[in-house]
Amino acid sequence: MSDLTDCVVTPRVATDGFDPLGVGVHRGSTIVFSDAAAYASRGERGDKGYSYGLYGTPTTRTLEEKLSRLEQAARTFLVPSGQAANAIAAMALVEAGQHLLLADTVYPPMRDFALNDLSRLGVSVEFFDPTDLDDLKSKIRPETRLVWCESPGSTTMEVMDLPAAAEIAHEGGALLGVDNTWATPLNLKPLTLGADLVTEALTKYVSGHSDVLLGSISVRDPELASPIKAAIGRMGIGASPDDASLVLRGLETLGVRLRHSEAVARRFCERLTKHPMIDKTLFPALQSFSGHALFQRDFLGASGVFTLTFTEELAPHVWPALDRLRLFAIGASWGGTRSLVAPMPVRGNRSVTQWSGADITLRISIGLEDEAELWEDMERFLAALEEFSTAANAAQ
Numbered sequence: 001m002s003d004l005t006d007c008v009v010t011p012r013v014a015t016d017g018f019d020p021l022g023v024g025v026h027r028g029s030t031i032v033f034s035d036a037a038a039y040a041s042r043g044e045r046g047d048k049g050y051s052y053g054l055y056g057t058p059t060t061r062t063l064e065e066k067l068s069r070l071e072q073a074a075r076t077f078l079v080p081s082g083q084a085a086n087a088i089a090a091m092a093l094v095e096a097g098q099h100l101l102l103a104d105t106v107y108p109p110m111r112d113f114a115l116n117d118l119s120r121l122g123v124s125v126e127f128f129d130p131t132d133l134d135d136l137k138s139k140i141r142p143e144t145r146l147v148w149c150e151s152p153g154s155t156t157m158e159v160m161d162l163p164a165a166a167e168i169a170h171e172g173g174a175l176l177g178v179d180n181t182w183a184t185p186l187n188l189k190p191l192t193l194g195a196d197l198v199t200e201a202l203t204k205y206v207s208g209h210s211d212v213l214l215g216s217i218s219v220r221d222p223e224l225a226s227p228i229k230a231a232i233g234r235m236g237i238g239a240s241p242d243d244a245s246l247v248l249r250g251l252e253t254l255g256v257r258l259r260h261s262e263a264v265a266r267r268f269c270e271r272l273t274k275h276p277m278i279d280k281t282l283f284p285a286l287q288s289f290s291g292h293a294l295f296q297r298d299f300l301g302a303s304g305v306f307t308l309t310f311t312e313e314l315a316p317h318v319w320p321a322l323d324r325l326r327l328f329a330i331g332a333s334w335g336g337t338r339s340l341v342a343p344m345p346v347r348g349n350r351s352v353t354q355w356s357g358a359d360i361t362l363r364i365s366i367g368l369e370d371e372a373e374l375w376e377d378m379e380r381f382l383a384a385l386e387e388f389s390t391a392a393n394a395a396q
Ligand SMILES: *Cc1c(COP(=O)(O)O)cnc(C)c1O
Pocket: 080, 081, 082, 083, 084, 086, 107, 150, 154, 179, 181, 182, 201, 202, 203, 204, 213, 214, 215, 333
């Protein structure tokens, strides 16, 4: 063959005997077939066969399979981000004329997607109080197709009674979906508590290193896999094998990372609940937290993400005090090795519940740094709060 042809045609080297622990990064759009008949019948290959890169590669399917085992799911689908998982799950299952109920505390982009896009497409969108199941029950209609939950709620950490919510949804002929990003499939298994589908922002703890965006949708019943798979294919949504490979690597250490972050977060929260500069510490693993009994019943552990609230008097000093931090980084997302803080407003993201506290909270994600140095940094922030409020009071 000429050099030009040799440049293009790739020889196949033997792969038997090469048995690494990790799965390779299989990049591919085109997948070739042994003959014309195999190509003609490619649609009959079923879920295990390969026909085109968009519909899966060995790398993406390995991660899907691992997640299915952890979630106890029939099938898992990867999508390019956690928010894509939420949006596509709803998009695939709800149609014009149907009704979607969302917990008032879901991840804000999910409420925006429902209010802007699903509403525009003829879906009726309504919110319920995640801590009041009578509210959920009273809002179920014959056309309710999906009840969307997140437990604990984004930022404000309300723990939901998921088995009871599933029962209410199913009695009304609706499906229950859960965004499980905070807990990860190691600490909560919504499909075993009655949920029909679960989404994860793998971007956070599962990948664990703040260097990749990826999401997953897992379903309990194989029947639910078809509409989701079809919607993903028709919308042309593929997950990159390179990204899947990074998440596969991160997933191997998820257990030890989570255990460490949870332990440090617990110790921080116990000290912070008693601290005079802090109004409330929102962390389901705290015994004093309102949702703690449900947390104890349903969760296998906590992650290292919690939220601090402040009195109205101290709230204006939170932003300037953040600039005293040296080790905690200021930034969105969480679940990586580096500890993060993010100031989060709440009120604008509530429709049927009242946020009574000051409209600035601080979401904290505990990473893997030295615990004593991290606490020293937290104390620097708390001391700055005190300093600024004392100065403001003196100036009055
Ligand atoms: C971050 C997050 C998402 C979105 O994940 P991305 O991969 O950043 O799109 C979805 N749900 C929850 C609860 C999150 O915290």
